Amino acid sequence: MTKLTPDHNDKEFLDRINWLPGHMIKSIADIKKNLNSVDIIVEVRDARAPLVSGNKEIYNMCSDKPFLIVFNKTNLADPKAVKLWEEWLKDKKESFIFINALDKQSITKITKKSKDIVNVNRLKSKQTNSAKKDMSMLIFGLPNTGKSTIINKLSNRNATKAAATPGQTKIKLWVKTDKGIQILDTPGVMPPLIEHLDHAMWLSAIHAIPDHIITPEYSACFLVEHLLKTQSQDFKEFYKFESLDMDLVSAIEHIGKKRGCIQSGGGCDYERVYKLVLIDFRKGSLGLTSFELPPTE
Numbered sequence: 001m002t003k004l005t006p007d008h009n010d011k012e013f014l015d016r017i018n019w020l021p022g023h024m025i026k027s028i029a030d031i032k033k034n035l036n037s038v039d040i041i042v043e044v045r046d047a048r049a050p051l052v053s054g055n056k057e058i059y060n061m062c063s064d065k066p067f068l069i070v071f072n073k074t075n076l077a078d079p080k081a082v083k084l085w086e087e088w089l090k091d092k093k094e095s096f097i098f099i100n101a102l103d104k105q106s107i108t109k110i111t112k113k114s115k116d117i118v119n120v121n122r123l124k125s126k127q128t129n130s131a132k133k134d135m136s137m138l139i140f141g142l143p144n145t146g147k148s149t150i151i152n153k154l155s156n157r158n159a160t161k162a163a164a165t166p167g168q169t170k171i172k173l174w175v176k177t178d179k180g181i182q183i184l185d186t187p188g189v190m191p192p193l194i195e196h197l198d199h200a201m202w203l204s205a206i207h208a209i210p211d212h213i214i215t216p217e218y219s220a221c222f223l224v225e226h227l228l229k230t231q232s233q234d235f236k237e238f239y240k241f242e243s244l245d246m247d248l249v250s251a252i253e254h255i256g257k258k259r260g261c262i263q264s265g266g267g268c269d270y271e272r273v274y275k276l277v278l279i280d281f282r283k284g285s286l287g288l289t290s291f292e293l294p295p296t297e
C-alpha cells in the first residue's frame with residue numbers, strides 16, 4: 001500500500017473528480033431545453049446521500065414547475081437516516097418519495113404521486129379535463145441512480161439500457177408506457193461542482209463516479225475507514241473481524257486474508273481487496289449505509 005487517501009490540495013485530483021464527458025454536457029443542455037415542455041420533472045437521487053446526489057443547478061431552475069424528487073436505492077440506505085430525511089423534507093415542503101426501483105410497489109408510488117402533482121398543477125392553471133389527459137415526464141439525475149431501471153419498470157419492458165456502471169445512457173430517449181405516460185430518459189449528469197473531497201468519496205462509493213476517476217484504492221480505503229469509524233456490525237460479521245478497533249492497513253490486510261487475496265509471494269494482493277470491498281459494499285453485503293444526514297441549522 002502506498003497512498004491511502006487523496007491529498008486535499010491535489011489540484012489534478014480535484015479536477016479529475018469533476019468528471020464531465022461530452023455526452024453529459026449535451027445531456028445538461030437537453031434537460032434544460034425540455035424543462036418547460038413536459039408536465040412533470042422527476043429528479044432521481046440516491047437515498048444514501050440525498051443532498052449531495054442532487055443537482056442544485058437544475059433543481060433551482062425548476063422552482064415553479066411540477067417537480068418530484070425520487071430517492072432511489074432506499075434498500076441500501078440506513079433506515080434511521082431515511083426517517084430523519086423524510087421528516088426534514090416534509091418540513092421543507094418538498095414533493096418526494098423514497099423507493100427501491102427493484103420493487104413493484106415503488107413503481108406504483110411514482111405513477112400515483114406524479115399524477116397527483118400534475119393534476120393539482122392542471123387545476124391551478126385551469127386546464128379542463130385535467131384528470132383524463134396523458135402525462136409527459138422528464139427524468140434526470142446523477143449517473144447510476146436507477147433512472148433507466150425506473151423507466152423500464154414503468155413501461156413494463158426493456159425500453160432503455162440499464163446496467164451497474166455509471167454512464168450507461170448516452171443519448172436521450174422518449175419511452176411510452178401503457179399507462180398514458182411518455183417519459184424522457186436522459187443520460188446521468190454530474191452536479192455542477194464537487195467542492196468537498198468527502199462528497200466525491202460518497203459519490204464514488206455509491207458508484208455515481210466511475211472507479212477509474214477516483215481509483216479503487218482511494219474509494220475502498222475511504223469505505224473501510226468509514227465502516228471502521230461507524231463500527232458497522234454487518235461489515236464486522238461479513239469479513240469476520242473480531243473487533244473493529246484497528247487501523248486501516250490492518251483492516252485491509254485482514255480482509256485480504258479472509259477473502260484469499262494473497263499474492264504468489266504470500267503478501268496481500270491489495271488491488272484485489274480494493275475491488276472486492278467495492279463490489280461487496282455496492283451489493284449491500286456490508287450493511288445498510290447512509291453517508292449524509294439532514295443539515296441541523
Ligand SMILES: Nc1nc2c(ncn2[C@@H]2O[C@H](COP(=O)(O)OP(=O)(O)OP(=O)(O)O)[C@@H](O)[C@H]2O)c(=O)[nH]1
Nearest residue numbers: 101143144145146147148149162163167168169188
Ligand atoms: N439495490 C438497488 N439497485 C438498483 C435500484 N435501482 C436501480 N438499481 C441498479 O442500479 C444500476 C444502475 O441502474 P440504471 O437504471 O442503469 O441507472 P441510470 O440512472 O439510468 O444510470 P446512467 O444511465 O448511467 O445515468 C443497475 O445495476 C440497477 O439494477 C434500487 O432501487 N436498488
Ligand SMILES: [Mg+2]
Nearest residue numbers: 147148168169
Ligand atoms: Mg440510464
